[in-house]
Amino acid sequence: SQQGEEDPQALSIQEGENATMNCSYKTSINNLQWYRQNSGRGLVHLILIRSNEREKHSGRLRVTLDTSKKSSSLLITASRAADTASYFCATARSGNTPLVFGKGTRLSVIA
Amino acid sequence: DGGITQSPKYLFRKEGQNVTLSCEQNLNHDAMYWYRQDPGQGLRLIYYSQIVNDFQKGDIAEGYSVSREKKESFPLTVTSAQKNPTAFYLCASSIDRDGGVEQYFGPGTRLTVT
Numbered sequence: 001s002q003q004g005e006e007d008p009q010a011l012s013i014q015e016g017e018n019a020t021m022n023c024s025y026k027t028s029i030n031n032l033q034w035y036r037q038n039s040g041r042g043l044v045h046l047i048l049i050r051s052n053e054r055e056k057h058s059g060r061l062r063v064t065l066d067t068s069k070k071s072s073s074l075l076i077t078a079s080r081a082a083d084t085a086s087y088f089c090a091t092a093r094s095g096n097t098p099l100v101f102g103k104g105t106r107l108s109v110i111a
Numbered sequence: 112d113g114g115i116t117q118s119p120k121y122l123f124r125k126e127g128q129n130v131t132l133s134c135e136q137n138l139n140h141d142a143m144y145w146y147r148q149d150p151g152q153g154l155r156l157i158y159y160s161q162i163v164n165d166f167q168k169g170d171i172a173e174g175y176s177v178s179r180e181k182k183e184s185f186p187l188t189v190t191s192a193q194k195n196p197t198a199f200y201l202c203a204s205s206i207d208r209d210g211g212v213e214q215y216f217g218p219g220t221r222l223t224v225t
Contacts, residue, residue, distance in 0.1 A: 030211060033214075090214075098144060
């Protein structure tokens with residue numbers, strides 16, 4: 001079952017703008033992760049945030065987690081054309097259970 | 112050069128034939144996974160294995176089978192019982208990091224059954 005739901009389904013922005021994607025989930029989690037997928041390729045892990053964390057940064061990525069609202073957001077600052085991809089959130093109920101993926105947000109960054 | 116390899120990249124089969132998709136990793140990861148992805152959709156878990164000689168069904172295991180005889184290998188067989196086998200298949204392995212399981216994905220195999 002797909003627990004995460006990303007919003008929006010698709011997002012188109014100009015290069016240099018910030019991109020924000022949201023993820024909502026249904027049950028309690030141990031951690032939430034964001035992955036990126038270029039067209040026709042495998043997924044690449046971007047960042048993991050644990051349930052007791054509220055915000056995490058990695059380069060131009062900023063992830064927030066609100067467990068009371070069961071939601072997370074991924075912010076990509078100063079976007080580049082190379083950021084064009086699909087972005088998926090994935091949740092884990094415990095530390096070693098399989099991840100459950102959402103349907104993803106398709107981001108297009110126009111140069 | 113460590114990583115996960117899946118072969119072939121594209122696979123074509125006739126309806127009614129079984130087909131086996133290869134997945135190999137040299138990352139020394141214990142756990143491995145198979146997902147299916149349909150156009151515009153997320154990933155759905157088919158099977159996973161947390162240790163050699165053991166595996167569990169995921170959300171959509173019907174019509175699929177796996178084996179885990181070696182730590183490095185987790186082949187997936189798509190049987191003729193799978194009603195809609197045409198899809199993009201992704202294999203992954205995982206390592207515990209930062210208190211959670213981080214997955215590493217292969218490049219995928221696109222299976223077309225006609």
